[in-house]
Amino acid sequence: MKEDIIKMEHGAGGELMEGLINSSILDNLRNNSAGGIGLEELDDGGTIPLGDRHLVFTTDSHVVKPLFFPGGNIGKLAVSGTINDLSVMGAKPLALTCSLVIEEGFSVEKLDEIISSMNEVSENSDVPIITGDTKVLAKEELDDVVINTAGIGITKQPISDCNLKEGDKLVLNGSIGDHGLSIMSFREGFTFESNLESDVQPLNKLIRECLDTGGVRAMKDPTRGGLANTLNEMASKSDKGILIEEEKIPINKGVRSAGDILGIDPLEVANEGKVVMVIENGFEDEIIEIMNNYCSNNCEPAVIGEVIDEEKGNVVLKTEVGGKRYVEAPVGDPVPRVC
Amino acid sequence: MDKEKLADKFSKKIKEITPSREVRAIHICGTHEQAITQYGLRSLLPDNFDLTMGPGCPVCVTPAREVDEAIELAKQGVTIATFGDMLNVPGSEESLSDARSEGADVRVVYSINEALKIAKDVEELVFFGIGFETTAPTNAAILKSNPPENFYILSSHRLIPPAMELLVDMDVNFDGFIAPGHVSTIIGKEPYEVFANKYDVPTIITGFEPLDILFGVLKFFEQIDSGETKVENAYERAVRDKGNQKAQKMMTEVFEVFDAKWRGIGEIPNSGLKLSDEFREFDARENFEIELGESRDIHPGCKCHLILTARGTPEDCGLFGDECTPQDPHGPCMVSDEGECNIWFRYGRRPKMDI
Structure with missing residues (x-):
């Protein structure tokens, strides 16, 4: 059943989201494969065959409330999340991007803290962040800050999330x-x-x-x-x-x-x-x-x-x-x- | 012995004495359904045995009209305190949660004591008193201990044995009752005697741990096997034959029994509790003008009332799981933690599997 409007549940990773991805995204975005794992497989990332290797490519937009929580903050989450998406595909993460969309009025001190966390995770995991983009939106056009990180990795053999065998x-x-x-x-x-x-x-x-x-x-x-x-x-x-x-x-x-x-x-x-x-x-x-x-x-x-x-x-x-x-x-x- | 081995032992014993015909027992209580579903107990019971839920979900059986009363009071500017489960239950048109979105002061509390605290900070507070014999004594005790003058109760208490009697009268086909442990700690064994003596229905008072439930079911099958019908206490560590007499006394002092309506089921004789005249100063219905139009218990397509009377399961409902979910409930059985639809939705809807 296709709904007229997007509801919060559509973004929650459950059955509703799966329905939305199938009917609105996959049905419309048909040029969706670079010869390897493509969009239709709905894996953690896509792959591009390159000689005897595969490039693995993934992206994720991060929003979290509160921005700072016990155990981390949105910056740590944004870098870890993308590194993990590449890693579960079997790839060695090579580098990340960082796009920031920030609400007017957001505290610079908080921003510094978030970016420092990103750097810390990047250093500890040996995955550099090599390009980025920054946009500022007017107050109330956005809540605080959204961070998108895309990541690229490389592997000889991508690991998928299927192919399970009896007894595994x-x-x-x-x-x-x-x-x-x-x-x-x-x-x-x-x-x-x-x-x-x-x-x-x-x-x-x-x-x-x-x-x-x-x-x-x-x-x-x-x-x-x-x-x-x-x-x-x-x-x-x-x-x-x-x-x-x-x-x-x-x-x-x-x-x-x-x-x-x-x-x-x-x-x-x-x-x-x-x-x-x-x-x-x-x-x-x-x-x-x-x-x-x-x-x-x-x-x-x-x-x-x-x-x-x-x-x-x-x-x-x-x-x-x-x-x-x-x-x-x-x-x-x-x-x-x-x- | 570990739990799994004990459970296996109960399961084997039950299967040994299960007759070859279809057998059916009704358990009353949402807490039982929760444990049965969450622990996958049906997979340990015989295939020809149907253990199904009855009317024991207090939020589910509260008539829409009484939800409407609470909403109307909230709209008049009175502060309403209620259990979280009640917040999203649809009344005739809307829920307390909707009223709250429109600006009414509706507070979620875990106990009547929390409601008492809130009363200190607001002009008038009405506590929406729902629940069976388990919650009524606590509320009675509060009214007997000089609550503040601005504290009122909107009583929607219901009693379990009369609802069980209705199931017998309704000709719902079944072989016995698994009676609720919590309610029985208050009322004891005696109120169930009628089922064994008059109606020849085995009745087993049963606790809520998964092993308690398997034990209760075993006791039920032993009665089926021997042909002897009685009320049996399989929850002796918590339930005394006479129950909790202090709590019973408290209830009879503060409340009066009356013929109450149950949502979608209709009126059941002597099945509700209203405040007695002595306590009318705390009765929200006596102290506020509540004018209501027609009420509507059953929303289109909802089968909650059939599920509550063991005449159906959530899977018989076309809305279940698709249109009706805990996020977007069409009826009270999907709202409450003790509603069968909500429980089946959370813990796996299909009880039979091929391993």
Whole structure:
């Protein structure tokens, strides 16, 4: 069903957004492939074959409220997000762009802080930001600031988010829900858990090392729509089932209680420093070890489930009592129940 | 033994004694439905067993007319305090949330105590008192402890056993009740005796942990198997036979039982609580002029009333999941955390799977 106007849910990474992309973008933008992975594949980026290599190209516009949140700010998010999009395609990120759209009246001090954060992430991950653009819009034509970063990377073999095979293991590099729930709690004015903070971080080095093992079949970063959305996308694109075990999914205590209070499922909120890898059976211990080496505090990489031949296109959750239910792709951005 | 092994043990025992015919039990409570769906318990139960939800969603059964009353009061400039679930429930035309967008003072609270605090800062405060036997005693206790003069209750409390009796009278086909643990901690075992004695319907008082529910279902099947019908307490760690007599006394002192309407279901004898004459000074209906037009319980296409009386599931509704979502609810069952549509939407709508 095609709607007349764009609603907030259209941008929330769920089924509504998928509908919009199919009907308004893919149906109209038909010149959409450069010979490699094109727009229609709806992957984290597109590819351009170049001799025996592939250039990987991606872009993302970043908006976040609040601009500064526990664990980071919009600048850190904008650089990490694009680095991660390239990395989950299997590419070594080469360079980024930075386009700023700023509202009239925005504080220069805040802007400096945001740009410094961008530089810090760029230096730590060895991905330079080599070109950019800056626009200022009149007051109220925009809320604060929007940052677009595009990124280019290179790889011998792009990794896609499909091609799952029966028996493959699903591995997650740490706890989920931290980014989404820390931002939501912060917005709602809840201060019940001081240790609740965003997991935003660049993952290129971790992913590179995992790829070098040769055991990574597919991967994806569970950003908008969370783990629930990511797994559903992987299952439906590969036409395989995914079976995950509730007890094995790492969720921090603070995230769980914030989720309970706000009525939000941690599986459905964004992560900004997490990757789900589909690993060829037998490689999972090696991958977990690498992930452990990249862990800061409070992070537990885990094998959370496996690819199955039954229930094609579906994600099945085995609960702590052994019951089974489906994990649905969320329809809109989760809304806390109190507002 | 870990939970999974215990659950497996219950599941096997249940399957061993399940007759080959179709068997159906009705559980009453949204909290039960939430646990059953969230923990995937239906996948552990026999295929020929249907465990379906009844009317135990307080927000869902509050008639549109009573939501309209709250909206009308809010529009008169009175501050309304209500549980978050109630905010987005459509009344006849609009919701409290709509009224709030138009400038009315509607506050979301987690308890009546929070509402009392707000009363200190506003001219007049009406607490929209919804809920079953679990919330009514707390509200009664507040009224007995000299609340401020500007504090009123708009009572929409309902009682569970009369609604269960309606299901029996309605000829909804079923073999037994899984009775709600929370309500039973207040009312005890006695109010359910009628189901076993008069109607020959096994009734099992059941807790809310996934293992409690499997245990309750096992007790139900044991009665089906033996042919003996009784009220059984499978939640002994919380429910006493006589219930919480202090809470019961509190309720009878402050409230009077009356024939109340349930949303989309109609009037059920002796199923509601209104403030007794002694407490009329706190009764919003006695102290404000509330003039309302016709009310409308069921919005076009919505099957909430059928779902609440175990005559349908969310999947029987054409709106479910497409036009009707928690973001854009057409009926109360999709709004409330305790509504079956909302629960199925969040935790997977299709209970059968092929693994």
